[in-house]
Amino acid sequence: MSQEDNPNEGKEIAADGTGIVAPDDETPTWSERKQRTEGLPRLTYEYFERARREDQDLRIESDYVERDVLAFPAWPHEMVRNLALTSFFVGMMVFLAAALPPHIGAPANPSSTPAIILPDWYLYWSFGLLKLGPLNPELALLGGQQLMADRTYGVVANLVVVGFIAIVPFLNKGSARRPVEQPFWAAVGVGGVVYAVTISALSVKNLLPMDSNLLLDLTFLLPFVAGFISYAVFKSMREGYMFELNRRYYRLRPPK
Structure with missing residues (x-):
């Protein structure tokens, strides 16, 4: 591309946004905005630079200590x-x-144990983690014995899952508010939700007409499949979403 085809080539971006963001007394047309941009990064820069400048103007003109609060009472x-x-x-x-x-059944018989004992439905995922005994490895160094009992293994699995959920907010410190803005973390969230459903199904495997080995495989396979599909979909939508976001910004908040 020659210098004549791209007039913005080699121009330095000013810190105050001049040269890219239109002056306050000018409303750029679509063709003029297109000439000022060089793809999605430049368009995104215009959006945030305009928002920063307008926010600074509000702070300067406001009599309030911080800024005017524009909202419904x-x-x-x-x-x-x-x-x-x-x-x-x-x-x-x-x-x-x-x-x-609600129907109130007969009183429970304290002398008999129910055939199937289940916790409340919102704890099925934790109950399913207690049934991961088939994944408890048998170490050759211990003579083919397990390092820990199946019950202990299930408790450790609960601690690992809860710990991962607890550290996710510290790993993802972005300011995105929509899944399409950060496809990776959105895919992690979708995979986590699917895993919660599949591990809950594993906890009630006695009630499902499915082979237990197949159900165990699907418990860990479906979350990865859902995560990969979600990432591909959000990734393909991201550029179009950012483009529409900036175009909507110019329509709803034109320069002063």
Whole structure:
């Protein structure tokens, strides 16, 4: 590409955004904005530079200590909406409780043990981790014996999973608010959700009409498949999303 084809080649980007971001008294057309850009990085720079400059103008012009807060007042806008939603859901719960009362079964027999003992449904994933005994390795150094008991192995698996969930916020310190902005971490989240579902299914394998070995394989295979597919989809959507985000910014917040 020659110098005439790309007039922005070799120009230095000013720190205050001049030369790329249009002046305050000018509303650039689409063709003019296209001439000022060099792909997605330059367009993204324009977006954040414009936001930074407008935020700085608000701070300078404001009499408030920090900045003007531009939002809807809590009363009546937010309160009326929240009260309406709360009344709707409370009314639905009262209606269901009156129309469909829960059936209370016979008292439990303390002298007999149920055939299948399960925790509450939201703890199925933890209960499934306790059933990872087939993955407990037998070490040759110990004469073919296991390093730890299956129950201890399940407890350690719970600690590993909970520990990984706890350190994810420290590993991902980005400012993205949508999955398409960070495809990798979005794929990690999708894989984690799928793993929670599959490990929960493993915990109730006695109730599923499926081979236990196949279910164990799918428990660890499906999360990776879902993660790879999610990453590919979000990655392909990212450039188009950023392009539309910047174009929408120019439409909704034109220069002053």
